Amino acid sequence: MPNLTAGALPHPHTGHDGQARDPLDRAVAAAARHLLACQRPDGHWVFELEADATIPSEYLMLHHFFGHVQPEKEAGIGRYLRRLQAEQMANAGGGWPLFHGGPLDISCSVKAYLALRLIGDAPDAPHMAEARAAILAAGGAERSNVFTRAALALFGAVPWRAVPMMPPEIMLLPRWFPFHVSKISYWARTVLVPLTVVMARRPVAQNPRGVTIDELFRMPPEQVKDWPGGAHQAEPWASLFKGLDSALHRARMLFPRTHRARAEEACERFVTERLNGEDGLGAIYPAMANAVLMYHCLGVAQDDPRMVTAWAAIEKLVEKRPGTDETYVQPCLSPIWDTALVSHALLEAGGEAEQAAVGRGLHWLLGREIRDVRGDWAWKRPNLQPGGWAFQYENAHYPDVDDTAVVVLAMDRYRAATPDDTALDGAIERATDWTVGMQSRGGGWGAFDADNTFHYLNHIPFADHGALLDPPTADVSGRCLAMLAQLGRGDEAASKAAIEYLLREQEADGAWYGRWGVNYIYGTWSAVTALNAAGLPPEHDAMRRAVAWLVKNQNPDGGWGEDGMSYPARGGTRPDPRVPAPSSASQTAWGMLALMACGEAGHEAVSRAAAWLMERQKEDGDWPEEDYTGTGFPRVFYLRYHGYRRIFPLWALARLRNLRASNTRRVTYGL
Numbered sequence: 001m002p003n004l005t006a007g008a009l010p011h012p013h014t015g016h017d018g019q020a021r022d023p024l025d026r027a028v029a030a031a032a033r034h035l036l037a038c039q040r041p042d043g044h045w046v047f048e049l050e051a052d053a054t055i056p057s058e059y060l061m062l063h064h065f066f067g068h069v070q071p072e073k074e075a076g077i078g079r080y081l082r083r084l085q086a087e088q089m090a091n092a093g094g095g096w097p098l099f100h101g102g103p104l105d106i107s108c109s110v111k112a113y114l115a116l117r118l119i120g121d122a123p124d125a126p127h128m129a130e131a132r133a134a135i136l137a138a139g140g141a142e143r144s145n146v147f148t149r150a151a152l153a154l155f156g157a158v159p160w161r162a163v164p165m166m167p168p169e170i171m172l173l174p175r176w177f178p179f180h181v182s183k184i185s186y187w188a189r190t191v192l193v194p195l196t197v198v199m200a201r202r203p204v205a206q207n208p209r210g211v212t213i214d215e216l217f218r219m220p221p222e223q224v225k226d227w228p229g230g231a232h233q234a235e236p237w238a239s240l241f242k243g244l245d246s247a248l249h250r251a252r253m254l255f256p257r258t259h260r261a262r263a264e265e266a267c268e269r270f271v272t273e274r275l276n277g278e279d280g281l282g283a284i285y286p287a288m289a290n291a292v293l294m295y296h297c298l299g300v301a302q303d304d305p306r307m308v309t310a311w312a313a314i315e316k317l318v319e320k321r322p323g324t325d326e327t328y329v330q331p332c333l334s335p336i337w338d339t340a341l342v343s344h345a346l347l348e349a350g351g352e353a354e355q356a357a358v359g360r361g362l363h364w365l366l367g368r369e370i371r372d373v374r375g376d377w378a379w380k381r382p383n384l385q386p387g388g389w390a391f392q393y394e395n396a397h398y399p400d401v402d403d404t405a406v407v408v409l410a411m412d413r414y415r416a417a418t419p420d421d422t423a424l425d426g427a428i429e430r431a432t433d434w435t436v437g438m439q440s441r442g443g444g445w446g447a448f449d450a451d452n453t454f455h456y457l458n459h460i461p462f463a464d465h466g467a468l469l470d471p472p473t474a475d476v477s478g479r480c481l482a483m484l485a486q487l488g489r490g491d492e493a494a495s496k497a498a499i500e501y502l503l504r505e506q507e508a509d510g511a512w513y514g515r516w517g518v519n520y521i522y523g524t525w526s527a528v529t530a531l532n533a534a535g536l537p538p539e540h541d542a543m544r545r546a547v548a549w550l551v552k553n554q555n556p557d558g559g560w561g562e563d564g565m566s567y568p569a570r571g572g573t574r575p576d577p578r579v580p581a582p583s584s585a586s587q588t589a590w591g592m593l594a595l596m597a598c599g600e601a602g603h604e605a606v607s608r609a610a611a612w613l614m615e616r617q618k619e620d621g622d623w624p625e626e627d628y629t630g631t632g633f634p635r636v637f638y639l640r641y642h643g644y645r646r647i648f649p650l651w652a653l654a655r656l657r658n659l660r661a662s663n664t665r666r667v668t669y670g671l
Helices: 023-037 054-065 071-087 106-118 126-137 146-154 168-172 186-201 237-250 257-273 285-297 305-315 335-349 352-366 401-417 425-437 455-459 474-486 493-505 520-533 541-552 564-571 585-597 604-616 644-662
Strands: 318-320 327-329 630-633 637-641
Touching: 023 335, 023 352, 023 604, 023 644, 054 071, 054 106, 054 146, 054 285, 054 327, 071 106, 071 126, 071 327, 106 126, 106 146, 146 186, 168 186, 168 257, 186 257, 186 285, 257 285, 285 305, 335 352, 335 401, 335 644, 352 401, 401 425, 401 474, 425 474, 474 493, 474 520, 493 520, 520 541, 520 585, 541 585, 585 604, 585 644, 604 644
Parallel strands: none
Antiparallel strands: 318 327, 630 637
C-alpha cells in the first residue's frame, strides 16, 4: 500500500503549460491558492468565527450597563442585527434564530430586541413590531433561559428570583461535595464563578436611555411563578433541585457576612489568576463580560489594570465585517484550530508552496505550546505533565485534547515529509503523553477535562442549557485515537479502549453523534476516520453500517446537509431529526471524507459529492456557505466557522484525487 503522506504524490498535477489537467486538479489548485493567500505574515491562519445574534447583543447590553454609548459601533451592530432578522423572516417569523435557517429562539430574540431598543430603535418601528409579535407568540420573554433572565435582571426587567440561586459560597465547598467547580466544565466554570458575585451583589444598569421591555412579556414579570427549566431536566432531580433553589432564595440574607467576604475573595482570586491577559478569562466572551461585571461589583476602578485588561479582551472580539458597514462580536477566536486544519488540507493538496506554508504554520503553533501552566485539568490529573494546545491564541489554563490531537496529527504528517526538521519532535511527544493521560474511564475523551461525568448536575435549575459538563464524546475521542494510530501506537491499551468506546457509541442506524460539529455527519466522519487509522477494515460491520447511513442521507443534489435541529433527537422532541437540510460545502466534504475512510473512494456517492463541490466552487477557490456547521452547545449555541467552507472541501477533493492516483482504497493516516 503506498504511503499517502505529504510529498508522496507528484503535485500539482499539471501539464507542460503549468495548468491543472482536469477539473478535479483545477479545483484543488484553486482552493489551495485561496488558502495560501489567507495565511498571516507570521505563518498562522485565523478566520472569522460567528455565532448568533446573542453575542453582539450582549456586548451592547454590557456597554449600556456602564452607560457607554458608542454611536459608530452601535450603528454597525444595529445593521447586523436587522439584516439577520430580515434574512431569517421566513423561518424565524420576525425573531432571531440560533443558526442560519433555524426557527425563532426566544432567548436570542429577547436579547436582540433589547439591544436594538438600547441603541434607539423605536418599539413601534415595523421590524420591532414584527419581533415583538414573534416573541409574544412564542410565549413571551418570561420563557427565556437562565442566562437571558440574569441579563434582564441587571436592567430591572425581571426580578432576581427569576434567576436560579448560585451564591459565591460555592467556592468554599470541599472537593468531595456533590457540587464543586471542579465538577463542571471549563466554560461553565469561567462563566459561573464571576457571575456568582454579580448575582449576589445585584447591581443596577445605568441604562442611559432608560429602556424598558415590558411589552415583551405576556404577564407582568413580578407575577410569573414558574420560570422555565430545561427540556432535558428530569425527575426526581428537577423537583429536588428546584426545592433547594427556592430554599436558597429564602435564605439569601442569612448567609454570614464573613463567609460571603471569603467567598467573593475566592472568586476574585480565581478570575484574576486566569485573566489570561488581553485574550480574556477562558478566552470566551461570556466569561470575559462576567469578569468585568464582577470587578465592578467588587469596587475595582475602571483604570485598575485588571479592569483595563478585561475590557481590552472584550474589544478584541469586535469584528467589522469586510466589505460591509456591519459590525458584530465574535464569541472567541480560533487560530490554533484554524491553523491545524488548514495544515491538514494543504498537506493533502501537496506541492512545494503548500508544504512550505504548512511548515511556517506549524512552527508558529510550536510557539503556542502550553508547557509551563498546570491548568484546571490538573485537578483530576495532578501528576500529569502539561503539553498541548488551546483553541485560542492564549488560554494556558484550558488546553484541549481535540486541538492538541489535530495539531499533533499535522505535525507528524509534516515531519514524515521533512525528516530533517526535528524541531517538532519534542512537542509531539509531550502532547501525546498529555493526551493519553487525559483519557477518561471507559476509553473516551472529553475536550478539556477527564472524567467530567457528573450528569446529575445538568438537572440543577441553573443548567437549563444542558451543557454544564464536558463528558467524553465520539468526535473528540476519534481525533485522539487517530493520533495514536498515526503515531504507530494503535496496539496500546489507550487505543484499544478508545476503539471499544467508539464502537459502543455508534447508534443503531450506523451514525455517530457529533458534539462539536453539526452533527451526525460530523460525528460519523470523526469516528470512521479514526477507526480506519486504527486498522478496522472496510468490511467491518461498523464501517458498513456507517456507509449505509451516509449513502441513505445524501441529498438528491449529491451533497450532504444537516442543521442544528438534529440535536433534539436525544430529547425526543422531533419525530425525525435527521431529515437532511440543504447541502453545505463543509458537510459535503465530511461525508466524502467519511466514505473514503470506509474504503469507498470509488463509490458513486463520492463522485456525486465531488461534482457538487466543483460545480459550486467560486472563481477565487472559495465556496459559499452561510450554514452554521459548528457547535458550541447542542440545542443552544451554534457556530459558523468561516474557515470550514475553505478547508474541508479542499481536503476532500485532494484526498479523492490522491486515492485515485494511487489506485488504493485505504487512507493510511489518521485524518
